[in-house]
Amino acid sequence: MTRPFRVGIAGLGTVGASVVRILSRQNDILARRLGRPVAVTAVSARDRAKDRGIDLSTLAWFDDPVELARSGEVDCVVELVGGSDGAALRTVETALSHGKHVVTANKALLAKHGLALARAAEEKGVALAFEASVAGGIPVIKTLREALPGNRVSRLYGILNGTCNYILSRMELEGLTFADCLKDAQRLGYAEADPTFDVEGFDTAHKLAILTSLAFGTEIDADAIYVEGISSITPLDLAMANELGFRIKLLGVAERTSTGIEQRVHPTMVPKSSAIAQVMGVTNAVTIDADAVKELTLIGPGAGGDATASAVVADIADVALGKSEPPFGVPARTLEKAPRAPMQRHEGGYYIRLTVHDRPGVAAGVATRMAEADISLESILQKRSETAASQDPHGRSGAPVSLVLITYAATEAAIRSAVEKISGDGLIAEPPQVIRIERE
Amino acid sequence: MTRPFRVGIAGLGTVGASVVRILSRQNDILARRLGRPVAVTAVSARDRAKDRGIDLSTLAWFDDPVELARSGEVDCVVELVGGSDGAALRTVETALSHGKHVVTANKALLAKHGLALARAAEEKGVALAFEASVAGGIPVIKTLREALPGNRVSRLYGILNGTCNYILSRMELEGLTFADCLKDAQRLGYAEADPTFDVEGFDTAHKLAILTSLAFGTEIDADAIYVEGISSITPLDLAMANELGFRIKLLGVAERTSTGIEQRVHPTMVPKSSAIAQVMGVTNAVTIDADAVKELTLIGPGAGGDATASAVVADIADVALGKSEPPFGVPARTLEKAPRAPMQRHEGGYYIRLTVHDRPGVAAGVATRMAEADISLESILQKRSETAASQDPHGRSGAPVSLVLITYAATEAAIRSAVEKISGDGLIAEPPQVIRIERE
Known part of the structure; x- marks a missing residue:
């Protein structure tokens, strides 16, 4: 023997x-x-x-x-x-x-x-x-390292934190607040006593940093990641997303752009019809866009003792077989130092929810500021809150109403500048909510 | 160099x-x-x-x-x-x-x-x-061979033929007949001039035979596969499935049962909420159920020059690296000769669509035959055809109506016997449609 x-x-x-x-x-x-x-x-x-x-x-x-x-x-x-x-x-x-x-x-x-x-x-x-x-029992490291040498990856995005996806799923399905869902997640052992690391996106960022390196052949650069968590997401955002044909997921996204590698973690609107939108609860998923294979999605358990151990045992077996490739697919010294694409240069669609005073001219004021920043709007949705409607059925109560804008592709810089000006104009009653949209 | x-x-x-x-x-x-x-x-x-x-x-x-x-x-x-x-x-x-x-x-x-x-x-x-x-650009062979040595696989099922999934997707979304969709698929190059191999399930069976061997460590046994194609599926079945919360997919399923390894290819009702139900068009998908990792789903392009070439190039790279494992994960001489689980012993839910004469007592007659075979019904749905309703708004026209039964888990043998008796009773006007249900 x-x-x-x-x-x-x-x-x-x-x-x-x-x-x-x-x-x-x-x-x-x-x-x-x-x-x-x-x-x-x-x-x-x-x-x-x-x-x-x-x-x-x-x-x-x-x-x-x-x-x-x-x-x-x-x-x-x-x-x-x-x-x-x-x-x-x-x-x-x-x-x-x-x-x-x-x-x-x-x-x-x-x-x-x-x-x-x-x-x-x-x-x-x-x-x-x-x-x-990364992603517990899903063989995403193996896939990126070994299954795609014939491909140039253009983008990858994933649900990499089960706690956040559990919270967002329950908020959506049951109309609960973030705080209530977090408490439940803690009670069920899906969230830590101090949940910051998970819900503010840092766990997702660590995982994304590893995937980015494998996908693009670049040195790990976790510090370059733009990170935003899910604690500001409200049931209203989830309801609006639903109405507009989206779901909200905390995604880690890495993308090859003309200015470099963009890495970001933030709540994201994804089309309801996309594979990743179907992923509910603590499940994880990763989608890889690459030139030859087009789109590949892996879905499975992101955590749990057995699922994680399954990945550990697969690694042990590979190591015992003497598989000799470098940890990141190519020799570490040949990994590229990729330029960081600054978040301000990010381009994509945006969901902007403004709580505006219900007065004549407000929508026009908002639309003008968007036009000045060269941002085209795909749709506008105005919702009066139920209390406001009951107080003044004829409208124009001056009470706050939600004004939701969906933009066509715009830069982060343009969106931030427009939203800042709208705030400065005194048109809004609460801080604005901005959620990035990721298309398939 | x-x-x-x-x-x-x-x-x-x-x-x-x-x-x-x-x-x-x-x-x-x-x-x-x-x-x-x-x-x-x-x-x-x-x-x-x-x-x-x-x-x-x-x-x-x-x-x-x-x-x-x-x-x-x-x-x-x-x-x-x-x-x-x-x-x-x-x-x-x-x-x-x-x-x-x-x-x-x-x-x-x-x-x-x-x-x-x-x-x-x-x-x-x-x-x-x-x-x-198998499954073009999806690394399902690698996943089964290398990512799951810590697992005992209990079942795998997949959409392994893009032509069939394209046809079923279009039939569902546009209410078209099989024949019309097939013609379109041929025109677009998604189906061969002689489509038998694809639409009658043989292509799926070849692929399933390979996956089964990898998943269960058994000798390839393609002859053991029960094969049924999609040519008998009607727009009415797809509409009924939709109403009942299902989609119809041509699945290859391999399952470890108490009588052996069950391998089957047939049109299958899958819950609309399942990952595999979301897979539309020529895309392929495989779901693996295993003890440690629970459920893993891989979705991607099942055919096409570049996607298939992507998999070929990944193999070339692995071979060039000198990876030395046996083709089926374990030495071929140690692959087991698994007993074949006979299709008659298959157990699962069934959708049965009967075209019955619209006469008093027909539903009772059908229900009695099901009860005699010890089959419990989860739901019954009766639909009068629009022409029948217009001819006789009071019902009881004697014109054919659709009677759809969804059963709880029953054996294939029991279902076949009950359906045969119902036919013998002269209760039905057309051959019955039987579609197996696959639950998550």
Whole structure:
């Protein structure tokens, strides 16, 4: 019998425990596939006594994951410690410098140190695999790295955070507020006690940074990402979107433009008929636009112990097979430093919801400001609030009403300037809501 | 400079010409990725003089693809000849026996000879890659073979034939008949002059046979597939489906059941809310149900020169990288001979549309026959045809009306027996329409 491929697991939370269980359950098929068995030989976690429903008695135990990474007992270190620096970084660096393969699910680590770690792995001729770092069980890393070498990618966009999609789905389906849905998501374990990282878009940005690098062959540049979260979205926006044929999703979008690579995370109106609009709840999805394949969409679970472990195990199998390609598809030193396309130069359609005073001339005033900024309007929708209508059935109460504009393609700079002027004109009663539209 | 990876292309139709173009266009990125360039060194086709918009002057020309497969000028033979036997088979066999890697888009060849060819490739230690054989540009082969070793697949189903999906989409959206849509599809080049192979489900069956083997680790068994095409679907069925919350798609379904592996191709009612129901036109899609990842759906172009070439080029890159796994993920000799689950034992929901004589007691007679066969009904819908209603507004004209039954899970055997008895009772005026329902 061939020597087993020895795996050390650093971090035994939900994902780590599931990896141990899956490797045991799939033992036979993995041995057939790889020509040798996969054996977990060492683990590391904070609390040795905790019951995880798995038998650890035969495995080497390390209190310190860095010690595990250094151990002669493992060929491959699975880093599930988490965090962009600290123990996770030291564990991965130590494993690579000791010539061990690394599999990680750590998007924060990769978004910050991915390029340096890829270089270190390539120097040592070992693998750095990270399918589980983006979109859980969806093989989007493999697809971008291995399935599209015949393509030039022009754009990718995805629902990369299940918490946000869960909240937006429930807000839409049940007409609830963001705050209420967030509370429910927290109660159900879909959102953290401090939800900032998820709902303000930072988690999506980390994942997007990784996908962008793979899609465009560029150095990871997480700092270049424009980030806007979903906390300002209201049930009214979702209702308006519905009426106009859209859904609102928190998307991460990366696009090749004439000024460089544009990377942005923000609530986005997508046509109801698009594949990505159908994706509800905690599910994730990624659409890739490329010249040869045109449009490819992958939909699946973005989180959860088993789904994430599924991606970790796929990486372990690839590494055990000795697949030798560079972590980002091409050697890290050949990744391009792409110019950042500034957000001000972004071009696209916009949804602008203004809460205006219901007075004669307001709509005209708004339309004039848009025309001055050279912005063409695709549609205008005025909605009186029910209370305003009941107070004054003849209109012109001066009470606030919603005025929704859908623009044709315009630049971010033009939109911001027009909205600023409308605010300055004293036409609006509340801060304006601006949501970008992404077409198929 | 390292010696290039030398590719010979047998078959220069739309796909072959696109492969040549893409390899040239992506020359630089492929060289970076693979550490050496990819060079097309030889081609074979029927007509040397034909203008394909590509420069063939520097390439070795072979009138006979088998000669190309034998040539010392190539490391990898790309078989795009087509057909389950004949020149295609001889080309692939010759290439493998001469120790050359093979990339093919030929589903008919694989459905019939895939197991033997995989064995031959493994014996010689060369690759047999066939991403392009199923669902064009969608990396479903790679996903099943490489992304799911941590999973036990329980079911997969897919829209694998763009022609059928185009026809069904247009029938649904425009209320057209099958015959009219087929004519249009032929005019637009989406359907062959002899459309049997596509519309009667055989093309889908070939592709399903390949996916089943990968998903379940079983020997290809195309003969076991139950096949039913879409030519009997009427606009009325599509309208009824719509009313009941379904769409009709031609699906290939493979499922692990208690009696074995069930493989079937037939028009299928899918819930409108499912990801696969959204897939319209010539687009393909595959959904995989598996224990760890739960549900994964891939959507993309199922045909077309560039999309198919995209998959061919991805295979060439993998082969050039020396990826060494067996063609079906595990060694061909370890693929299981799975018992065939007989179609009669299939269990699921059914849509049954009966054209009954509009007389008292008919519905009761039908319901009794269903009850005798132990079939529970989820809903019953009776629709009088407009002509019948205009002739006799009080009903009971004796003219035919549609009676639609949706059943809870029942066996194929029970359904067939009940429908046969209903026919025998003289209750129906036309042959019954039976469409299986596939739930998420």
